[in-house]
Amino acid sequence: MMYPRLRLLHRLLAPTGAIFISIDDNEVAALRLICDEIFGARCFIADISWQRTYATRNDSKGIPAEVEHLLAFSKEPDWKPNTLSRTASMDSKYKNPDNDVSAWRTDNATAPGAATHQGMVYAIQSPFTGELVYPAQGRCWTFEQPEVMRIMAGWTDYELKDLNDAVERARVCGISPDKVKPGVPALVLAKPLAEARQDAQTVYEKGPWPRFFFTRNGQGGIARKTYLDAVGGLLPTNLWTHQEAGHTDEAKKEIRAIFNGRVAFDTPKPSRLVERVLAIASKPGDLILDSFAGSGTTGQAVLNVNARDGGGRRFILVELGDYAETVTAERVRRTIRGYKGTRSQEHVLFDQKLTVATVKRGADVFAEAMKVYEEALGTYTKVSRPKVTTTVTGKTGVPSVRVVAIQEHEQDVSGTGGSFSYYELGEPLLREGDLNPILPLERLREYIWFTSTGQPYQGGAEKVHPDFLGTHAGVSYFFAYDASETTVLDRSYLASIPTTCRAEAYVVFADVCVLPEGQLATHGVTFKKIPRDIARL
Template sequence: MDKLKMHTPDLADENFKKLASLFPNAVTETITGYDADGNAIVERAIDADVLRQEISATVVEGAQERYQFTWPDKKKSIVLANQPIAKTLRLDRKKSVGRDGTPGSIDTENIYIEGDNLDALKLLQETYLGKVKMIYIDPPYNTGNDFIYEDDFSLDTGEYLGNSGQFDEEGNRLVQNTESNGRFHTDWLNMMYPRLRIAKDLLSEDGAIFISIDEHEVGNLRKMCDEVFGGACFVSDVAWQRTYSMRNDVKGIAAEIEHVLVYGKQPAWQPKKLARTEKMDSKYKNPDNDPRGAWRNIVASAPNAATHQGMVYAIQNPITGEYAYPPQGRCWSLGQDFMLNAMNQWCDYELKNIHDDERRAEVCGVSTAEVRKDVLAIVLKGALAEAKQKALAKYQGVLPEFFFSKKGEGTLSRKAYINEVAGRPVTNFWSFEETGHTDEASRLLKELFDGTTVFDTPKPVRLLDRIITIATNTEDVVLDFFSGSGTTAESLLKMNMSDSGNRKYILVQINEETRLPSYANLCEIGEERIRRAGKKIKEENPLTTADLDIGFRVFKVDSSNMEDVYYRPADLKQDQIMMNIDNVKADRTPEDLLFQSMLDLGILLSSEIEETEFAGKKVFSVAGGYLIACFDFEITEETVTEIAKKKPFYAVFRDAGYANDSVATNFEQIFETYSPKTKRKVL
């Protein structure tokens, strides 16, 4: 039976193991210092010289010049991203809301986490690895007035595991980053880098991250994201028009936009198309009563004639008899066989050599010697007079897909049908008319809170509507770990309402204090906003929101459920080792242990949880029996047997929970009898 480690993974250790497995001959040991008694401290290491030989490539090290983006403490921020933490997420039932809005219920798939977002990301990284489709964050812009996280780079791994990471009882680790700070940019970069490193791992392979930022740090953020996600994964620097009017007393060049940096998890990430506007659709008519619906004429040519010479040829007009060619530098948009069939809808055509090399060379922009010599023309098979008579009759009815405009006197055009046209492409300019502005965001949030201003700089719901629309499908998970007032959640709820989707959100927000008498911190504001927004959506759309999940489970980042002896057994005395010591903190509940076990085993925090009793002991069944756990004391063989008979994938117990030594002795045999494939864990 295995013990759960009950802390986040040590990524540096995992990376070392990967290198060691690939290049075992590069593994060595080195002296890194000396202890108080003068004894050498020897640690594992990778021999760079051996590694260089193995990969047969240039390894840059030391002071050698190279292209790079760096700042003070960057190496420490990388270490911080990889360091494990002994923390957990504790459910707060009182703040939680069920999918139907019932207070205190946890029947929901949405998650709200209170606490340091670096800790939260580390706690989520195994369970949600590669499961998040879209991340949106609106971090501090570093304007000189913002609060940023003050991460501690000075702790070694042992201290970090045992430290709660909190500067006060509220978990507030924020400091104001003023422009007078000598580490103004450095502190901001050190805050962002480890969080982005972990966020990348949470993204699915077809996922993307969207980051709001202004001109203060957009340059540095772009360089940082190029390093974290890869320059090839850059998608766009979107200009969001955040305001609809400018003050006349603005000095210099007024800032009308903010940036939204977009990176895909993989190169060539593509956004979904946007819905077409009425103005765009108004261009489509049906003057000939085409049964295929409304259409508009488009050019029948495409660029790059010189490299597509086989698609540069003459097409004879059935009314004038003239030979039509693509415009200069362009070719016909479809192949010759297709175009021959299309022209046969007018009258009989055939392929024929009309010896027009000079004219085709002119269209292609090459010399006559360079133009292809084997390209035939599409010409009338019969007499022009007969073809003209048939063609004029066609203009009295439904026109074929390809036609000469102006009743045969114009250029060759093609019908584009409205029902075959995809949505409009996403551009890198998002106007306030379509995506909202800051005044709108503040006004609507104030209305939601009955006229009270609760948040100074909310993002408009319509901005998040745009992002969720182009970056998610109906079943995806969305993450926002600088969630502020909770705009992301409200937008997602409205999107699910409009398309009957089941998108899930994970929001993270630190307990930053407010000056409001009714709300002590931003978490209370965010949670109340989601409650109010969900209730409003339900009231305004009673017929379409019966199954809409407007709930959320509230979790708080806290120190581990386990006592320090769990992590530092060397501190125990011999007589303590012989005792059956419970290594769980006294104030922790079975539910606390359940969720830490779920995190450790990679089971989603939103999983369905059922409570029952086996032989008088409380038993949790998670995700339809995938995990069954019992954290009571005095567990008998009867309880163990009932759990084994359910054949769970995982079975988890408290290490000191057995009623007597006999139960502990027979535990493995019971599972071998009823469910040998079950993975048994203790904590």
């Protein structure tokens, strides 16, 4: 079932587009092989692991599954993702201790490649200690020497001087002295050390410091500033934690809030997960297709993102389930217009970590937890009985006995605005290659005209001749169709065509043609057989 659907989705995908497919451990290997064949191995973007749970179930058999896969492929090779917005915790690493124009963090003043960038391997004399500072072995300064000279002049006056230090520079480069580039001067102080130290100390105390600065209050090595305003967004990785992309419990709370406390769908995805996909793979004005729409998370995610950035993205949701109207479409409606929902707030009433000591007094711990549980009944909307839960942080998990309560509050959720249309598929035009006889004639005329000309059908031509569809590019089209009788293209039919339908050529759709090819050619007529089973007529 997946292969033909993915073939179609590949055709529909824009040249700059990408597809993200949610799949579990059982099917991801087979899906990867199918996608490699359809999209091409060069168009593989990533196998993203989404941490769909925030706590490991201790009653799971075997190895509990914490992640679900998002298999991502692009239409063309060399697809590049958008960067993600930086978080407050990331930006908190940038400080401004010297009153510079922007916050910054400490970075390495050197880069790899000493042997191939020997002109960037030299000593810099410290104005604080007078020490000659070289890059670490195998590394070179990050900038060309003229730029480094300009930066270091912010501390005190410097000059270039050949120190005849080929042996030391060769050691840094990892080569023999006879192969090191000759004549690369060092940056040395242009004034006595005492005067240079006074200059540098004044800069250190008043700020701001130059981009290359000395660590340990001037007594250490050389580091480099990386400014926050020069740092771009965050590149996405193939691990999406539940803190970043939501989890299944969040998804159920989300849909419960929209549907007045009812979980209208068994396996919803959190809107934050789809919003993250949109953040890295879409731009304003894009058209997003979800061919397995489910609960309508994609529609809500697109509306949420548009409300934030005014991006005007559009979406198409396709769902075959009988809940398409009552759940999928209704979720989109409520997201657009707003709704009176419920906000769930979780309260951890009891949390006892399981250690050797607590295990020994297990009966007492359980009794304490049960007491908390019983006292909370009636106070909260829902209270869970005591159970052992493992809370995972990073790569470690801590088991504990917990009692968790849920308190739900009513709230008015503002709508995102926007609009959408809801359609249901009607009868197919073709059944096993034949025209569907139960369809109205007008639908069939629309189909024949569009597939012949590629133009939308305007209608009204039948007033001139009952079978006339119209004229396009010098060709008049006729659709001789009768649901209960076989239609025939013969001399009398040609004679029935009025002069107002005359054109350079004619295309006539009928069941049977009794005219020889020569006569058809003489009149500029092309016969096309109507795709239907005339034996039953």
